[in-house]
Amino acid sequence: MPSVANSKDSVHRIGNDAEFSAPTSFYEPTERIENIKAELLASPYSICLERPVLLDKFWHSRDYSPHDHYLVKRAKALAYVFSHRKPRIYNHELIIGNMTSKRIAANYYPEGGSINILEDIFRLEKRAVPLHLSPREKLHLFYLGIRNLKRSVGWEAFLKHPGRISYLINNTFLAQRYFVTEVAGISHQAGNYWNIVHHGLRRADEIARTCLETKKLIDGTPLNDDQIAFYNAIRITIDGICKMAANLADEAERLAALPETSPERSKELQELAGICRHVPYNPARTFWEGLQSCWLMHIIMNLEDYEQGLSWGRLDQILYPLYLRDIEEGRLNPEKAVELIASFQLKCCETMPLFSKRIDQFFSGNTVGQGITLGGTDVEGHDVTNELSALFLDAYAQILTREPNIHVRIHEHTPDWLLEKAVEVLQMGNGSPALFGDKAIVRALENAGMTREHARDYAVIGCVELGSQGRTYNSSDAALFNLPLCLELALNRGRKFSSGFLPGKRLGPVTPPVSAMKTFDDVVKAYREQVASVVDEAVKVIGWLENAYRKIRTSPVNSIMTEGCLEKGYDITSGSARYDFTSLQIVGLADVADSLYAIKKLVYEDKRLTLEEFTQILKNNYKGHEVLRTEIISRFPHYGNGNPEVDYMMQVAVDAFTDAVTAHRNTRGGQYLVGVYSMTCNVPFGKATGAMPNGRLAGQVLSNGLSSSNGADRTGPTAALRSAAFVDNLNFGNCLALNIKFDKKVVANRAGKKAVAALFRSYLVDQGGMQVQVNMIDSDLLRKAKENPAAYPGLLVRVAGYCAYFKDLPPDVQDEIIARTEYGG
Amino acid sequence: MLYDSKKERHQPLVLSVQHFCLQDGPGVRSVIFFKGCPLRCVWCHNPESWSMYPELAFKKHLCINCGYCMDICPEKAIKSPGHWDRERCRLCFTCVQNCPSGALEGLGLEQSVESILESLRPEYTYYKNSGGGVTFSGGEPTLFSGFAAELADRLRSEGVHLAAETCGLFNLDGIVPRDNSKILAKSRDSAREVWNFLSKLDLILFDIKIFDDVKHRQFCGTGNSRIKYNLETLAVLGHNHTGPPVWPRLPLIPDITNTTENLVEWGRFLRKINLPYLTLVPYHRLGESKREWIQIKKGLNIRDLNNGDLETAKAILKSEGITCYSPGEEEWTRLSEMG
Numbered sequence A: 001m002p003s004v005a006n007s008k009d010s011v012h013r014i015g016n017d018a019e020f021s022a023p024t025s026f027y028e029p030t031e032r033i034e035n036i037k038a039e040l041l042a043s044p045y046s047i048c049l050e051r052p053v054l055l056d057k058f059w060h061s062r063d064y065s066p067h068d069h070y071l072v073k074r075a076k077a078l079a080y081v082f083s084h085r086k087p088r089i090y091n092h093e094l095i096i097g098n099m100t101s102k103r104i105a106a107n108y109y110p111e112g113g114s115i116n117i118l119e120d121i122f123r124l125e126k127r128a129v130p131l132h133l134s135p136r137e138k139l140h141l142f143y144l145g146i147r148n149l150k151r152s153v154g155w156e157a158f159l160k161h162p163g164r165i166s167y168l169i170n171n172t173f174l175a176q177r178y179f180v181t182e183v184a185g186i187s188h189q190a191g192n193y194w195n196i197v198h199h200g201l202r203r204a205d206e207i208a209r210t211c212l213e214t215k216k217l218i219d220g221t222p223l224n225d226d227q228i229a230f231y232n233a234i235r236i237t238i239d240g241i242c243k244m245a246a247n248l249a250d251e252a253e254r255l256a257a258l259p260e261t262s263p264e265r266s267k268e269l270q271e272l273a274g275i276c277r278h279v280p281y282n283p284a285r286t287f288w289e290g291l292q293s294c295w296l297m298h299i300i301m302n303l304e305d306y307e308q309g310l311s312w313g314r315l316d317q318i319l320y321p322l323y324l325r326d327i328e329e330g331r332l333n334p335e336k337a338v339e340l341i342a343s344f345q346l347k348c349c350e351t352m353p354l355f356s357k358r359i360d361q362f363f364s365g366n367t368v369g370q371g372i373t374l375g376g377t378d379v380e381g382h383d384v385t386n387e388l389s390a391l392f393l394d395a396y397a398q399i400l401t402r403e404p405n406i407h408v409r410i411h412e413h414t415p416d417w418l419l420e421k422a423v424e425v426l427q428m429g430n431g432s433p434a435l436f437g438d439k440a441i442v443r444a445l446e447n448a449g450m451t452r453e454h455a456r457d458y459a460v461i462g463c464v465e466l467g468s469q470g471r472t473y474n475s476s477d478a479a480l481f482n483l484p485l486c487l488e489l490a491l492n493r494g495r496k497f498s499s500g501f502l503p504g505k506r507l508g509p510v511t512p513p514v515s516a517m518k519t520f521d522d523v524v525k526a527y528r529e530q531v532a533s534v535v536d537e538a539v540k541v542i543g544w545l546e547n548a549y550r551k552i553r554t555s556p557v558n559s560i561m562t563e564g565c566l567e568k569g570y571d572i573t574s575g576s577a578r579y580d581f582t583s584l585q586i587v588g589l590a591d592v593a594d595s596l597y598a599i600k601k602l603v604y605e606d607k608r609l610t611l612e613e614f615t616q617i618l619k620n621n622y623k624g625h626e627v628l629r630t631e632i633i634s635r636f637p638h639y640g641n642g643n644p645e646v647d648y649m650m651q652v653a654v655d656a657f658t659d660a661v662t663a664h665r666n667t668r669g670g671q672y673l674v675g676v677y678s679m680t681c682n683v684p685f686g687k688a689t690g691a692m693p694n695g696r697l698a699g700q701v702l703s704n705g706l707s708s709s710n711g712a713d714r715t716g717p718t719a720a721l722r723s724a725a726f727v728d729n730l731n732f733g734n735c736l737a738l739n740i741k742f743d744k745k746v747v748a749n750r751a752g753k754k755a756v757a758a759l760f761r762s763y764l765v766d767q768g769g770m771q772v773q774v775n776m777i778d779s780d781l782l783r784k785a786k787e788n789p790a791a792y793p794g795l796l797v798r799v800a801g802y803c804a805y806f807k808d809l810p811p812d813v814q815d816e817i818i819a820r821t822e823y824g825g
Numbered sequence B: 001m002l003y004d005s006k007k008e009r010h011q012p013l014v015l016s017v018q019h020f021c022l023q024d025g026p027g028v029r030s031v032i033f034f035k036g037c038p039l040r041c042v043w044c045h046n047p048e049s050w051s052m053y054p055e056l057a058f059k060k061h062l063c064i065n066c067g068y069c070m071d072i073c074p075e076k077a078i079k080s081p082g083h084w085d086r087e088r089c090r091l092c093f094t095c096v097q098n099c100p101s102g103a104l105e106g107l108g109l110e111q112s113v114e115s116i117l118e119s120l121r122p123e124y125t126y127y128k129n130s131g132g133g134v135t136f137s138g139g140e141p142t143l144f145s146g147f148a149a150e151l152a153d154r155l156r157s158e159g160v161h162l163a164a165e166t167c168g169l170f171n172l173d174g175i176v177p178r179d180n181s182k183i184l185a186k187s188r189d190s191a192r193e194v195w196n197f198l199s200k201l202d203l204i205l206f207d208i209k210i211f212d213d214v215k216h217r218q219f220c221g222t223g224n225s226r227i228k229y230n231l232e233t234l235a236v237l238g239h240n241h242t243g244p245p246v247w248p249r250l251p252l253i254p255d256i257t258n259t260t261e262n263l264v265e266w267g268r269f270l271r272k273i274n275l276p277y278l279t280l281v282p283y284h285r286l287g288e289s290k291r292e293w294i295q296i297k298k299g300l301n302i303r304d305l306n307n308g309d310l311e312t313a314k315a316i317l318k319s320e321g322i323t324c325y326s327p328g329e330e331e332w333t334r335l336s337e338m339g
Ligand code: SF4
Pocket: B062, B063, B064, B065, B066, B067, B068, B069, B070, B081, B082, B098, B099, B100, B101, B102, B103, B104
């Protein structure tokens, strides 16, 4: 019986044994790369109807049997989509396989969250980033959405149960206290690409076949009906994948034979056809095959669940043996490898998310977060930075597009050249790569229950989230929480502030009135109670979704890509992954910290006013108390300036959340984790939140991730990093996002590059920092871009953990970017 | 008046300690700005560092016109926001403490060696990873050599790389035997104190301005023969490793320091004393707003540098054998060329 990929296999030790000279200069992009990029930048955004049409066809065809086991039903549906898609190969590309039926489009998931776009379907052209869809297509989409409503998770988890509909409305439509992202899907995965590249799907197929033949699990336990269905589903799925690859190969051959195809291109296409007949079912034999295999499985992952956070993880490690062999045997040189990688990375631009205008506020930037993790250590902690780590950065430097998301792991023995190269790419001004501190992350993942070895083999999922690569099922972006609103509710007995006679809307439990809060601890207690209550509620809602996924939206592909599922014979949605988590995120942390400090100082230490008086001022949005507000903003210490007294309040604010979250387990038996990042939810959540004790007015934007509140970091980046490192990140098993913006002018030269590299080494290695991401821009440019977005189509900024085109951001998010402190001025 | 201007001050005032400075020596540095300077350069962008005494500053754009300052001033010195009677004000800074907006600011804090160390220590990790350290600046740090030496000693013992930015106007009499007979004992003592500080440094950033003595008096308020002497002396000491290496810097002020004549003369001088490198610091107008804060009259109307000015200056100096650098882009390894 073939063995299942185990840790020994996928946590290899390669890298530093081979000596190579540290690459310091960048390769120029080839004409091919320039051409592909130009075509992509010129392509409009759209929605692809192929997937929903095929699903609809399948559901109403003879292939669909309502009597099939639900796992088989789902596998058949997916395999039908895989094998019936029309292959499309574009000019020049070296990695083939179309993500959708259009050059750039969002896939549509009728069984999941895509249905939200129907809110906007007849005004798509009026969006900030117009979506191009013909009237016919619109009607068709609308029809498909309505016709298949009952096959959606939304139906299964909410609409079917009359008592739950109000939750759907409150938590996605009117989201104020929290926003449940998991309504759209789970995805967010750095699958076992080591296995795919080096063993192919064949290994999974053989395991499934053997288990079915012997009617036993690998460990000899007899199979039950669900397990039989599971292994059948795996085989059906793999069959569908192979058909998709074969169709692509056919198309490549067809194009190769066309008279207008140049002989060189024809030769390439023939080669590509050969590759697609071989991978992903078989192990890749060359670097090119390895990349192509990864790309095909990425399409499949996208077609299964939904598009968010699907990542490759540690490609510089996974592909390194193939790269070395190709170099040794003279098939490849670094320059050619860069071209292949660049072509691969450009494929990432073919996809985009599908958010209605309402939801786009929460996740602006048209980013899906296709992560590639570079550098880091092996399972024993030895540095494995290698030449490919450099070449992936080189390739990214050539394209500088909104996708993929490049992540660089930094630890004590990370060579200086990698960090400096990463900073050099950052200086190109597109906000990528983000940097991750191995020390803090390994510690947090161990704390979350991983072995040290598996923690060291972590990869970044999507924007900043974490998983041990190929071993983890982390619903890493399950929901986001508005912590400042919890403080508001704590100051008003569970109701929102209202300045009129009518009481504000009740959103939380009844906590003691402010008049009864005799000490600062009483305030913290009420805040903690509000936080715990909102977390409880979200966990309940997420539980409904988990049950719905288990029934109607299982994940055979993800089960192949994740260690544990094939061994146990259960779908990943039933908790069969080696590690299972659900992660909840924070918005507005620094605002709460600064507010707690202001309350403590004004009310309990200096006794300048009572908490009742202060609360009344907040209810009136500081009207008549502008001087007090100015004083709090200008004279009070704020988080982000290296002041331990107020930095400590961050700990108080976040502990409330951590304690509430980590007390829960999801319905798969997995631990709940905390992530300190906000996407762009700080804007819509801010609109829903009243005035705060830190001087923030009602409706204003909230702070983001672990960053300080807007304009509050005045002491420079060294203090900001120190403050961030002050907050204990042991419990941030889903990582954090810290935004730092540098004035491009100051760090534009060699000395600036070295200084910034040193700064991040201090933060990530010496101070145990977890993550940092950088906007290296000048505000003049941003202001110009805001006035005339069309003139800057390629301008990128980093928004909370991912980068996006500035033109794609709504005006208030643009404003926020401009307002964030620029250092070095 | 709270402070007697006649009385000599030994405890220096610190304007601020700034971190993540990239243009004041190698690596990531913290810069300590002392308050007090013997020169009065018309283009100065830190005019608040001229006086050794505390000053009240007013940043108009921050003021919200609440009037608290007027009510609270014990001397009733403030007539309206931003307008106070200097005769009455005794610099108690009560107004500063109560100004909600930060528009009023007290400049010049008395700080102990210990409290400065406290604010620097968290930065050590950045120095370590970048090859940076601490730079003494101002104002003129050698005015406070006793205090600075004490601080330098402590920092050195904690392994911190030290630099100073100096205007060059200090007393080095008798440090290098020259014309010993004429030196008064008091003068020699003060020179020893300065040298005791400077000799602890790893690098001296030496600002030069106008070569011509008469013009130097006109634009900087003093003659410059002592400055030239000191530069030459420090260069000699640096070359024979009895003193820290020296790196000269020249602010490029349109029509004042940025004249062919001035550049050529400095170029020749630098080559003579074997310092073939120089940082050119382009002029900027940031000092103007600071003049308004402390309400001293506007400096000369200095035009901005023209586009080609910097390149022209570099070319002139190059023809004299001097390599020029922009701040933050120096090749510090060249310091080992000394000696
Ligand atoms: S106290 Fe400050 S803000 Fe108020 S009037 Fe005076 S200077 Fe202006």
